[in-house]
Amino acid sequence: MAVTGAALVLFLIAHMLGNLKVFMGADSFNHYAEWLRTAGSPALPNRTLLTITEIVLALCVVLHMWAAVSLARRAAKARPVKYAAKRKSQAKGYATQTMRYGGVIIVLFVVWHLLDMTFGAVNPKGGDATPYDRMVAGFQPDRWWVTAFYLVAMVMIGLHLRHGLWSAFQSLGLTRHPRSRGALQTGAAAVSAVLVLGFVVAPICIMIGVVK
């Protein structure tokens, strides 16, 4: 859970920074997208690094889900008779309670997001348009429901990371002092907030017409 999650967080940071290139104009954004495909060339054939990254990420997503499902199954087996009274959470932290259903929302979002922005199957411009055109077309005001789903998913990712980031350190045994755990929890909240803001700013600016 911790190791695969860490790889996915590193990807999210890179992805968010790449997205922000949309504010530097169509050429810059498309050039960045092109660079992702040709990085390492000519030493390596095109898409080598990209394909490796894609395989590692897909593997991480699958293993992360496998770990989550096995934990949930163990939890169900560990408490065969449920409590009659509704369990009242005593721990602080709303994010912790969103991990399982939030994860499902996030994976559904990832499927939609790939169909929309990578393959163009559900994008108005289709798969042959430039990445910039696909992105701008995807978040037009008449597709407000896509943007809304996107925003909900980003909030879910934010909550997921709010718990997941510091939890990964705890699982790896790196928070052996209340002070380091406190610092990590604050850090997790800050990184999650920055990621969510970095991800939602582009779609919102496209929807309100700041980025055309």
Next chain:
Amino acid sequence: MNLTLKIWRQNGSSDKGRMVTYRVEDVSPDMSFLEMLDVLNERLILEGDDPVAFDHDCREGICGMCGMVINGVAHGEQKLTTTCQLHMRHFKDGDVVTIEPWRSAAFPVVKDLVVNRSAFDRIIQAGGFISVPAGSAPEAHSVPVPKADADAAFDAATCIGCGACVAACPNGSASLFTAAKITHLGLLPQGQPERESRARAMVEQMDAEGFGGCTNTGECTAVCPKGIPFDTIAQMNADYLKAASK
């Protein structure tokens, strides 16, 4: 005050069990939660009914015998309090109070609110000890222990093994209990020789008992009557990972 109690009644481990509603009248706010149940049981006995079985011993919050889930919270909503130290002044006249046993596959119900916590004993047997000839108490200065380590070890050692952590965990994990024991011994000089084998054996026993996995929800430490720190789980993970990587 008068209360309505909804109590889990289960006549032995093979019985299916059910919630039964009782009225208790004239409850004094000075009574402990267990004394309130004593009042109910005295009446049940006089009426020829079977009294509600529950575990208790010292009734001063140090033995770890008592424990029930009160309105969905292990040991009730008072922080750092065992059920025996929970007083009725925290309830209001007319309250409906749901009382259930610890729910865990590893803690089978013996009767009503009594569960069998032998799984904890087996985790201790797996490694919660030090193999040195103890003899009489040694000279205190012969093995210096840094103050910070002594404090952290003592905080972990205050675990009374009541099982509230398991009852409160959404995953039914026993990580806080196991971690408290591993941290308590692992931070002291006497615990060093077996530190890694202990962590490994106790974690493996915990998993074998059918407890769930830890997802760091923090519910355990929030209900723990002794306030065992959450950081002990990180200590357990660190010691376990170190042992497992060899």
